[in-house]
Amino acid sequence: MSPRTSVPDATPEPGHVVLAARNVAKSYGNVHALKGVNFDIHQGQVTTLFGENGAGKSTLMKVLSGVIQPTSGEIILDGRPVVFGNAAEARDHGISIIHQELSLAPNLSVRDNIFMGRELHGTTGVDFAEEERQTRKLMEELEENIDPLTPVEDLRLGQQQIVEIARALSVNSRILIMDEPTSALSASEVEVLFKVIRDLTARGVSIVYISHHLEEALTITDHAVVLRDGNMTAYAPRAEIDLEWIVRNMVGENYDLGSPPNGYEMGGVALSIRNLSVPDASGVDLVRDLSLDVRAGEIVCVYGLMGAGRTELLEAAAGRLAKTGGEIVLEGREVSHLSIGERIARGLALVPEDRQRDGLVQTMSVGQNLSLASIRNFTRGLFTQHRAEKKLIQDSIREVTVKTDGGDASIGSLSGGNQQKVVIGKILATKPRVIMLDEPSRGIDIGAKAEVFRLLAEGAKQGLAVLYSTSEVGECLSIAHRIIVMHKGRISAVFDSNASKEQIMAASGEAEAA
């Protein structure tokens, strides 16, 4: 059914199991990430894995792709048990994986990242021209305008994710595992990816897909599997499931992300950004002459496509990026001259977008990460107060529902979504008056999202001003009093919470991008 020879074992009839896990268990010390899981991957179809943060999804995928070895259980490939010593061995069997946490070398170009470890050799060493040609073709396929020679560190997060996807595609594997590949992608980019996935499955490639965007995942999946606390709790083919089924099996109850909090008086303007311009390295304005106000108790959502300038807007307000013009006024006082730390002390804090790069210190424990931004608050004289810090850490862990062994666990032992919760918890612990969140729901499960929304709503009732940046319209509609749409560095429209999805998306330029 496919002219490609790279799928040697493709049988005419799709749907049979190509790769399976039988009774796979994985423990880290006395953390049991997987407790005897069975999992099937069907030929030429998409199997989606659902589950809360820390349920064991990434762990299972790492086992299947040879990145880690299971404590017990076996992996069956084409009906025969196999053992993968490492990821390269699995790749030789045609299995590749897109990791949840990006694994790119930031200093290398897009091309070099895509061919890292399997460089194409010509007569005179590496055949860079051919590599570049193939990279260009992949980018075309993904409808992305990225030059193969750009260093990866110059790309925004979503584009880096595209590179990661392209790298997995370039291998021509017959089993492709995607662990939250779309967490930083815009709706139109996701559409393109889904088109690519449909092409792949039509050629007989089998896909495993993980995502916390449940609706989105439902549109592509053929089979759904739900993991809960390291056990497989439910399995069903697409025809038998709906959103409610997934959520019920995932968390046991249904979540309503609700509507913006109301029934209280908003205060005066807490954060006022006036005529702000932020240039990129070459001097082109990413944010142009932008003004907006957020009142105490108000939740304002900044919606826009990737690259609309939302991140730059928030980073300039937080003090990370230099601005060329404009004012940032916090509760009536200009704060432009203050450092990031001083702004945090005054109550203006940012939850950054990229948790690995900007959010977490990998060498420190969960607790130390949580208390890092608020450490001034429990320093008396010269010394920090252990008891106060411990209490803060425990409260934070409970408040943002981090699934961890305790404050002393290393940050790398947390699942991706739980790491994200630590970044949010860290900023909430500073007791901000104005909180800015840049795509905070990246990788967190529906329960945690509801919890974060609840915390924000609660805060708002007590006068917290919230500036929430997202590329998901649904999030805007369920939390924001006011929705500001950004397009190419400017505000293109403002809506209240009664707006429709279509109106908002149209104002963002989604139509022309897609």
Place this chain on the structure above:
Amino acid sequence: MSDTTNTQTAKRSTGGFDIARLLLEGRAFFALIVIIAVFSYMSPNYFTTSNFLIMSSHVAIYGLLAIGMLLVILNGGIDLSVGSILALAGVSAGAMMQGIELQALGVILYPPVWAVVVLTCVLGAFVGAVNGVLISIFKVPAFVATLGVMYVARGVALLMTNGLTYNNLAGKAEFGNTGFNWLGFSRIAGIPISVLVLAAAAIIAGLMLSRSAFGRWLYASGGNERAAELSGVPTRRVKIAVYTLSGILSAIAGLVLASQLTSAGPTAGQTYELTAIAAVVIGGAALTGGRGTVRGTMLGAFVIGFLSDGLVIIGVSSYWQTVFTGAVIVLAVLMNSLQYGRGGRKV
């Protein structure tokens, strides 16, 4: 609860003394025990209180440098200038002891010893701050900046003395500047002052790292500077402070050394920066920043000091001493990579 290997390796000393962690950081500790046992067996003079005190007073020099180096390395940097600052400090103190001639007034000032000590520390702080500013504000890579300062400081020390050594640091009673040798020779309760100085520096640094906000900032900016900055850590100030502290500790080491030798020469302390780095590494710190403890570093300094003194005592040639020291360093780094290699990062 938390006894996965990952959790343990990522834990940082909190000042408390606990056996499990000591065993884990243990290799430097065991190395020290082995060294002491072997040399005690080979030489009857090794295992005596007086020898330990003498060896410890030698360790004091490396130890002081190593504490400064630890701070810098935790912050993700490196300081190659400590040996040169040590020499510059010694020479400056020597010059002040000879009297400062104010030609315009036609008088010679003889500052008292305490003033010499303070001024020398200020000088060390200044040179360290130059390092810090070059690195944090002008974004010169730490290796290059401190390499440059290493040459400049050494050169200035040579210029100041024309390559000669100050041999008379005793001062004169009539000028009121006697007492410089107290640092190197006196004892309190039988313990050499230099060892007490080292102990004080180690305790202060240890408390600072484990209990103060500054210590936390230091670890954080060494582990991930961007994340630290966005959490409100004043990363630039921390960096300047770290190099300044390293400069001050080098100056103190310079004073102690000059006082122990009763002379101050511009070539003192050559390659000491490497010894200090070795002590830090043997003590389990990661050269990439963010991980390491004062306790480990102190053990590292003692391993190096007791090893080299032991080799001298049993009469091994200095060539072999170099070989042994090198082997110990490589062994330690090897174990570091084993320890952090299976660490808690997700692949």
